[in-house]
Amino acid sequence: MSIKMPAPDEGTLSRRAEIVAALRAIVPGEGVIADDASLKPYESDGLTAYRQTPLVVVLPETVQQVSRILAWCDREGVRVVPRGAGTSLSGGALPLADAVLLGMAKFNRILDIDYEDRLVVAQPGVTNLAITRAVEGNGFYYAPDPSSQIACSIGGNVAENSGGVHCLKYGLTTNNVLGVEMVLMNGEIVRLGGRALDSAGLDLLGVVVGSEGLLGVVTEVILRILPAPEAARALLIGFPTIEGGGQCVADVIGAGIIPAGMEMMDRNAIHAAEAFVNVGYPLDVEALLIVELDGAEAECAHLSEEVERIALANGAVNCRTSRDDAERMAFWAGRKAAFPAVGRLAPDYYCMDGTIPRRRLPEVLERINQLAESYGLGVANVFHAGDGNLHPLILYDANKPGELDRAEAFGNDILRLCVEVGGVLTGEHGVGVEKRDLMPEMFSECDLAHQQRVKCAFDPNLLLNPGKVFPTLHRCAELGRMHVHRGQVPFPELPRF
Ligand SMILES: Cc1cc2nc3c(=O)[nH]c(=O)nc-3n(C[C@H](O)[C@H](O)[C@H](O)COP(=O)(O)OP(=O)(O)OC[C@H]3O[C@@H](n4cnc5c(N)ncnc54)[C@H](O)[C@@H]3O)c2cc1C
Numbered sequence: 001m002s003i004k005m006p007a008p009d010e011g012t013l014s015r016r017a018e019i020v021a022a023l024r025a026i027v028p029g030e031g032v033i034a035d036d037a038s039l040k041p042y043e044s045d046g047l048t049a050y051r052q053t054p055l056v057v058v059l060p061e062t063v064q065q066v067s068r069i070l071a072w073c074d075r076e077g078v079r080v081v082p083r084g085a086g087t088s089l090s091g092g093a094l095p096l097a098d099a100v101l102l103g104m105a106k107f108n109r110i111l112d113i114d115y116e117d118r119l120v121v122a123q124p125g126v127t128n129l130a131i132t133r134a135v136e137g138n139g140f141y142y143a144p145d146p147s148s149q150i151a152c153s154i155g156g157n158v159a160e161n162s163g164g165v166h167c168l169k170y171g172l173t174t175n176n177v178l179g180v181e182m183v184l185m186n187g188e189i190v191r192l193g194g195r196a197l198d199s200a201g202l203d204l205l206g207v208v209v210g211s212e213g214l215l216g217v218v219t220e221v222i223l224r225i226l227p228a229p230e231a232a233r234a235l236l237i238g239f240p241t242i243e244g245g246g247q248c249v250a251d252v253i254g255a256g257i258i259p260a261g262m263e264m265m266d267r268n269a270i271h272a273a274e275a276f277v278n279v280g281y282p283l284d285v286e287a288l289l290i291v292e293l294d295g296a297e298a299e300c301a302h303l304s305e306e307v308e309r310i311a312l313a314n315g316a317v318n319c320r321t322s323r324d325d326a327e328r329m330a331f332w333a334g335r336k337a338a339f340p341a342v343g344r345l346a347p348d349y350y351c352m353d354g355t356i357p358r359r360r361l362p363e364v365l366e367r368i369n370q371l372a373e374s375y376g377l378g379v380a381n382v383f384h385a386g387d388g389n390l391h392p393l394i395l396y397d398a399n400k401p402g403e404l405d406r407a408e409a410f411g412n413d414i415l416r417l418c419v420e421v422g423g424v425l426t427g428e429h430g431v432g433v434e435k436r437d438l439m440p441e442m443f444s445e446c447d448l449a450h451q452q453r454v455k456c457a458f459d460p461n462l463l464l465n466p467g468k469v470f471p472t473l474h475r476c477a478e479l480g481r482m483h484v485h486r487g488q489v490p491f492p493e494l495p496r497f
Pocket residue numbers: 045046081082083084085086087088089091092093104124145146147148151152153154155156157158159160161162163164165212213214216217218219339428429465
């Protein structure tokens with residue numbers, strides 16, 4: 001583990017028994033976990049290379065309990081790490097030795113379904129897929145669909161601004177959340193947004209979605225639901241070169257077609273996925289593109305012909321269009337199973353997440369392959385091609401000394417490359433601990449200071465999820481300090497209080 005976390009506060013560690021007793025007074029019964037064996041399952045999230053046993057775990061059941069826990073911790077200077085289902089791939093829910101891990105798993109109820117206003121009100125521990133399951137009988141669904149949707153929580157999705165295959169057309173979590181209820185570190189309960197499509201005042205909801213558990217604990221979410229499309233069909237297209245596939249993606253979007261999903265896999269990923277699910281993926285191609293079109297039947301038929309035409313013009317060597325839903329699902333089965341399938345290629349893999357401008361795809365993949373060679377590690381590429389979100393899966397063996405360090409260094413180089421070509425450090429997995437120290441590659445000291453001022457406005461004692469997202473955490477007083485140069489106060493015309 002090469003990333004350093006904030007040093008544990010010895011004073012807090014020595015007060016463990018008192019902290020556990022205080023939490024038990026707020027959450028009675030089995031809601032406080034303090035014995036070593038029961039703490040084990042919480043020591044990691046989806047970024048399993050990083051582990052840390054938490055000080056204690058608390059599983060509140062009511063908003064009032066969350067409020068009292070946070071207010072007590074704030075008063076006593078105790079750190080808190082919020083946790084949903086623990087599937088974060090960037091270490092967002094990684095515990096700290098001196099922090100209370102606040103698990104939201106018991107907030108697992110859907111509170112309201114309103115088909116007229118097309119929304120669902122849910123507690124944050126409800127899984128992503130459970131939202132769609134609750135409304136599909138009436139012909140609706142919740143569009144953002146991370147591959148982890150069977151397990152990940154809506155609260156975690158809000159914190160990470162999660163995405164999925166359908167986000168190209170229907171937007172990320174941020175485009176599908178209408179409002180949240182959130183408890184601040186001082187125990188105050190606030191509501192941001194609401195049941196309407198827009199709300200007055202500053203867009204604090206936009207600030208909170210994607211804030212990675214640094215600003216408050218989400219206790220309720222209002223989500224937009226959509227009517228299921230009349231028809232959907234998928235095309236499975238093989239290319240002899242990555243360039244051909246990349247250009248096809250650009251040309252489809254350039255033609256004004258926004259598919260419901262547009263995913264690409266490279267040779268390693270295609271072979272791993274086909275061996276895993278046996279759905280007939282072509283094995284003699286360098287790139288496989290899955291394009292899904294949805295809408296009215298006639299629209300789907302027309303657009304799939306258009307996509308096929310564009311694919312052939314870019315040198316596609318196979319192109320199959322799904323004839324029914326079963327075949328469409330089979331096309332997706334390999335892509336959906338690509339991560340576990342790649343797990344067969346090496347004892348361990350490290351899933352990266354960066355975003356690039358679509359047109360740089362072929363060049364970036366070429367450079368990723370060169371990096372793989374220079375690090376002596378394998379890589380399989382699976383990506384949301386439509387929005388330029390790459391997921392290189394770096395293959396390594398954690399039991400071989402030094403391989404994890406090399407995998408991390410390789411991953412960091414990939415992310416630097418994303419920024420270098422005009423992209424960003426993360427597509428949908430968040431910054432967490434994984435990309436924290438790379439933030440200066442993308443943001444200036446001044447940018448980061450402004451972001452931290454937002455953090456200070458919500459959590460001035462910096463107790464909520466410390467060690468994540470920001471490479472160096474300045475004290476809030478330090479950030480607010482005014483710089484007086486040679487006796488000259490900046491903006492002298494402004495009234496001072
Ligand atoms: C196999 C696999 C596939 C994946 N595929 C995708 C994908 O396609 N797209 C994608 O976007 N992600 C994907 N992920 C990553 C992950 O599932 C998402 O980031 C997800 O949103 C995390 O949700 P969670 O409930 O597990 O949150 P956790 O991992 O528990 O926490 C994630 C972050 O959210 C914060 N948090 C959690 N709950 C709350 C709350 N109630 N209030 C405030 N902060 C909170 C935590 O502090 C942490 O910073 C994948 C993960 C795995 C393991």
